[in-house]
Every structure is written in structure tokens, then in C-alpha cells.
Amino acid sequence: TGTTRPQRLLRAVQERATRGDSESVIAAIDHFCRHQEWAMNVGDEKGFILDSVVSEVSPQTALELGTYCGYSTVRIARLLPPGGHLITLEFNPNYAAVARQVIAWAGLEDMVQVVEGASGDWIPHLREHFGIESFDFVFLDHWKELYLPDIKLLEECGLLRKGTVLLADNVICPGTPDYLEYVRKSQSYESHYFGSHLEYTRAEDGLEKSVYLG
Ligand SMILES: O=C(NC/C=C/[C@H]1OC[C@H](O)[C@@H]1O)c1cc([N+](=O)[O-])cc(O)c1O
Numbered sequence: 001t002g003t004t005r006p007q008r009l010l011r012a013v014q015e016r017a018t019r020g021d022s023e024s025v026i027a028a029i030d031h032f033c034r035h036q037e038w039a040m041n042v043g044d045e046k047g048f049i050l051d052s053v054v055s056e057v058s059p060q061t062a063l064e065l066g067t068y069c070g071y072s073t074v075r076i077a078r079l080l081p082p083g084g085h086l087i088t089l090e091f092n093p094n095y096a097a098v099a100r101q102v103i104a105w106a107g108l109e110d111m112v113q114v115v116e117g118a119s120g121d122w123i124p125h126l127r128e129h130f131g132i133e134s135f136d137f138v139f140l141d142h143w144k145e146l147y148l149p150d151i152k153l154l155e156e157c158g159l160l161r162k163g164t165v166l167l168a169d170n171v172i173c174p175g176t177p178d179y180l181e182y183v184r185k186s187q188s189y190e191s192h193y194f195g196s197h198l199e200y201t202r203a204e205d206g207l208e209k210s211v212y213l214g
């Protein structure tokens, strides 16, 4: 048995990062992934692009699909404006348990809600359960084949509004071809590709930013 990689990542945060200091939590995870064990966080290079988009949108309401260990959750939450709130959906309870502790170590637990379960099950209930009218920003980083069905569900549930910004990780590697074709062809989206690399590697990857036009 022994520990899982997310548990070893959490231990690295608790040993190396300062409680309440989100920058040190981000740095500790990046150090762990570069020098100990690769893990599927968005990483520092794509994370810098994520930061710039979040800062530009300055969302009051944000949704993340795929929490994993909470790395991108911390990157987003640390940049939210006063009153801003982030809901992050995670299917795997073990990942969710680690993420809650990483987010708390960063001191951001008051701005973040980690919700366990399948995105497709939860999206239709976000409005009634969390009093959300619509999202200003959505970060997609969960199962790659769920990106397309989940944004269609968000559209159907009226959770996107004119100007909502979607940012999708891994559109090259592992790849999300059906999602990419949809947002690039649809008249309802204005899409732009930010080229980068797969976290902690030299492989090509990138983020697709898509603005919902209504
Ligand atoms: O599968 C990826 N992400 C989806 C995560 C899926 C897992 O976490 C949520 C779900 O419970 C599943 O167990 C992924 C994979 C790679 N990769 O290089 O294989 C790189 C990335 O940035 C990724 O987000």
C-alpha cells in the first residue's frame, strides 16, 4: 500500500510551503513535480498564461472542472477579486481530499468550494445549490472527452453569459479534438490558442481561450 502520488505531493507542500502563502504552495508543487515526481498539474509555464487570463477576467464567479490536487485551484483563487468565488468539481474523492488540504494550506479555503462528483451530474444543480446565476470564467482540465459534452450542458443550463471566458488545458496533449473543432467552428464562440508545453516537459501543449458570444 503506502502513499499515493497526491499524498506525497501534499506532504511536499506541508514540508516546504509556508501556511497562508499561496505563492510558496505553487512553488512547492512545481519543485516536487520537476525534481521528485511528474504530476498532471497545469504547471508553471501554462500556469502563467492561466494567471494572465484570470487577471484579465477578474471573475466574481469561476468554475473549474477537474481539481486533481488543487494546484490550478490555488492559482485561480489567489487572483480572484474581493467577493470572488471558485467552485471546483472533482470526480475522484482521494484527489478531492488532498486538494482541500492544499487549498487550506494556501489560506484560500474561504474563496473555494471543492465539490465531489461527476461534472455531468453536478452542472444541472449548480444554480439551485450554490445560487449561481452564470459563470464569468470556466477552466476545463478534467477528462478530455468530457470537455465538449460539459460545455454544451453549461450552455443548456444557462450558466454561460455573453462574455463568459472558457480556458481549456491540454488541447494538444493529451488533446481534445472534438472540443477544439466545436469552439473554433461555432458562431457562439470567439477562440484563441495559446501555445505552450505539457507541464514540466518539452512536449507541445497549449490552452484554448474561448469567449461565449451568446
Ligand atoms: O487526464 C488529465 N486530466 C484529467 C484528469 C482525470 C482524473 O482526475 C479527475 C478524474 O477523477 C480522473 O481521475 C491530464 C493528463 C495529462 N497527461 O499528460 O496525461 C496532462 C494533463 O494536464 C491532464 O489534465
Ligand SMILES: [Mg+2]
Binding pocket: 040, 041, 042, 141, 169, 170
Ligand atoms: Mg491538464
